[in-house]
Amino acid sequence: MARTIEEVYQTIITQKNNTAELGALNSTSKTAVYNLMCYVIAVVIVALENLFDLHKSENDAIIATLKPHTARWYRDKALNFQFGQDLTEGGIYANVGLTSQNIAAQKIIAQAAVTEVDGRLRIKVTKASGDDLVALSALQLTAFVAYMNKIKDAGVKVINDSLAADALKLTLDIWYNPLVLTSTGARIDGSSTEPVKSAIKAYLKNTPFNGEFSNTKLTDELQKIDGVVFPVIKLSQAKYGLFPFSGIDEKYVPDAGYLRIADADLTINYRQYVQS
Numbered sequence: 001m002a003r004t005i006e007e008v009y010q011t012i013i014t015q016k017n018n019t020a021e022l023g024a025l026n027s028t029s030k031t032a033v034y035n036l037m038c039y040v041i042a043v044v045i046v047a048l049e050n051l052f053d054l055h056k057s058e059n060d061a062i063i064a065t066l067k068p069h070t071a072r073w074y075r076d077k078a079l080n081f082q083f084g085q086d087l088t089e090g091g092i093y094a095n096v097g098l099t100s101q102n103i104a105a106q107k108i109i110a111q112a113a114v115t116e117v118d119g120r121l122r123i124k125v126t127k128a129s130g131d132d133l134v135a136l137s138a139l140q141l142t143a144f145v146a147y148m149n150k151i152k153d154a155g156v157k158v159i160n161d162s163l164a165a166d167a168l169k170l171t172l173d174i175w176y177n178p179l180v181l182t183s184t185g186a187r188i189d190g191s192s193t194e195p196v197k198s199a200i201k202a203y204l205k206n207t208p209f210n211g212e213f214s215n216t217k218l219t220d221e222l223q224k225i226d227g228v229v230f231p232v233i234k235l236s237q238a239k240y241g242l243f244p245f246s247g248i249d250e251k252y253v254p255d256a257g258y259l260r261i262a263d264a265d266l267t268i269n270y271r272q273y274v275q276s
Contacts, residue, residue: 001095002049009042061090069153071114071121078114078125081147082106083140091151108140113210113257120157123148124210124257127162132205133258136162166254168204168213169245169265171235172196172222175273180227185270187227195225196268200261210257213238215250229273 016022016038025034080093083106088094095103110128114121125144126133136144145160152158174185174196186193203221207213215236222231237245240255252259 002046002053005039005042005046008045009039012038012042057090057092060092069156071116074114074121074123074148074152074158075112077151078112078123078144078148079109080107081109081125081144083108083143087147087150108136109144111209111257115210117159120159121152122159122161125160125162126209126257132260133165133209135164135256161256163240163256165258165260166238166240166252166256167245167265168259168261169235169237169239170200170233170261171267171269173230173232173234173269173271174222174228175230175232175271177227177229178272181270183270183272185268196222196228196231197263197266199225200266204259204261207259210253213248213252213254213259215248234269235267 016025016034025032027035029035082093082095082103085093085095085098085106093103098106108127109125110133112123112125114123116122125136127136127140128134135141141160141162144162148158148160176185180188181195182188185196187195192198199221200218203218204213215233219231219233222228225231236248238248238252238254238259239245
């Protein structure tokens with residue numbers, strides 16, 4: 001985006017002030033020859049930057065009509081959504097008068113995934129809430145749907161979803177080393193009260209959006225915990241929407257794109273390990 005004349009002028013003056021060889025140019029008059037030259041140069045640079053912006057806009061418009069759009073293109077466009085900002089007729093954001101901070105604040109989509117289902121594109125999106133993910137509000141989703149309908153290719157059927165996380169239910173037997181962990185799973189040294197629960201929730205958060213949950217990979221993560229000898233998954237189930245919990249044989253791709261577990265759905269039986 002082209003800078004203002006004043007921004008470019010101040011950049012030139014700052015560089016001049018930082019150059020020892022130009023120290024003699026120190027007049028405070030706005031009509032000093034060097035000040036006028038700097039201003040003229042700033043005007044020329046801004047004019048050139050505006051031409052570059054126009055050239056880029058024209059190229060973007062041409063590419064938008066010619067380039068075959070892939071699932072990745074739709075994902076990138078979803079991530080580029082700006083809540084509260086209108087699109088130009090060319091389907092792009094002009095962002096006139098907006099700072100980079102304004103634009104970043106409007107880009108509310110934290111994660112997006114695109115899959116093809118029965119000849120339709122399903123776009124899953126979420127926003128950030130602290131260090132976690134949540135569904136868009138009804139107003140945000142309505143705006144996002146309108147945005148995708150405006151930029152999508154003609155004839156392409158799109159399903160836009162932003163859902164609460166799928167729910168996970170686990171029952172675990174944790175065989176623990178009594179030299180490191182207590183009978184409640186806390187570390188004896190006091191550094192963590194719930195290392196197993198923390199590891200489970202960290203694994204779910206670190207799983208890529210729309211990626212697979214795996215019983216084996218979760219077991220591998222639990223095996224890394226100091227004091228855990230044998231982590232055994234006795235029950236692994238998941239659900240989405242209003243559907244009931246169903247068993248996870250080995251892997252599960254969450255319908256919402258991400259998976260979370262409530263404390264009430266996590267049962268951990270700690271069993272002291274005694275080496276024979």
